Amino acid sequence: MHAKARLLSVTGRQAVDRPPVLCTGGMMNAAIVEVMTRSGHTLPEAHHDATLMAALAADVARETGFENFGIPFCMTVEAEVLGSAVDFGSLTCEPKIITERYPTVDAVAFAPVQSLLTQGRIRVVAGAAHLLATQYPETPIIGSLTGPISTAASMVDPITFFKELRKKPEAAHRLLAYVTEFLVAYARVLIEAGVTIIGIGDPTATGEILGPKMFSAYAVPYLNKLIAGIHDAGVPVLLHICGDMNTVRSLIPTLHADAISTDAMVNLRELKADYPQLITMGNLSTFLLESGSTAEIVRHTRRLLRDGIDILSPACGLSTSTSLSHIQAFTRTAKGEG
8 A cells, every 4th residue: 555545545434454553743843953964955945835744744754764745844734824923943943933923812813714815835745745745646645723722821821821711701602712723724724735635633632631521621622623623625634642531531532633643651552441431543653763772672663563552653843853763763663674
């Protein structure tokens, strides 16, 4: 099977020869320093140029062995479009938000969503998707989005935002509904450009941060609205849930994503046994990928294969200093090549 057919078969619950091995981009991108210095296609320049972004995505896939292209290489595209100040980082440091645009949820100005789609780097990411789709039709392109809670917390001072989820629920719901509408529109731009699948990373929407009540009230409904909007555009969705999900474990099956990716501390074999309807994705420790031995990486990858995990991927964001040989040990083992 070629890589695109394999991934779409997994998300479509059809038989495959083996699990795909992926790195989605966004919060989980594999643009490590070693790949960039070898190729000459580097960040932060590639954040702003569609041709460079596409070239770097192709470099990452070729060098690492991951069976997809993952774009963009950060989680700040949405925040920049929505008015927050972004530091675009360096070769070794990913972009980060310097200042959120608004101090409180009541202060947010709701610009027409369609007017946002030509701003910031949206057209850069879409342009990269189009180039990749044209040049590599058998390789899946994952367009990575920042989820609703994390996007809202990148617009509004996050400490204030979390307080106002409790104190100002009406305003908080209004903001999250607007953010979700924007994210659906952004996803559709990427799908029209040629993206095969959408990956959602919402690292702020965790049971550890929100607790089960707030996760149920805010994370689940807006993630599901976003997923429904993407499904309406005809593509599957991969959803990453960060952290320890014990407090919200029973809510995971209520999320409508086509695959659920989890952090390294989650036992995916047990999650799959408890909820056999889930397509599971993950969850090789990124700490292990950075600091472990090759033998440990191979051993843990083989365990994921034995456990019947449907899609293999890193458990969270990769350090830019991760060794290429460590990533290759993961991907080659996942493919049965060593």
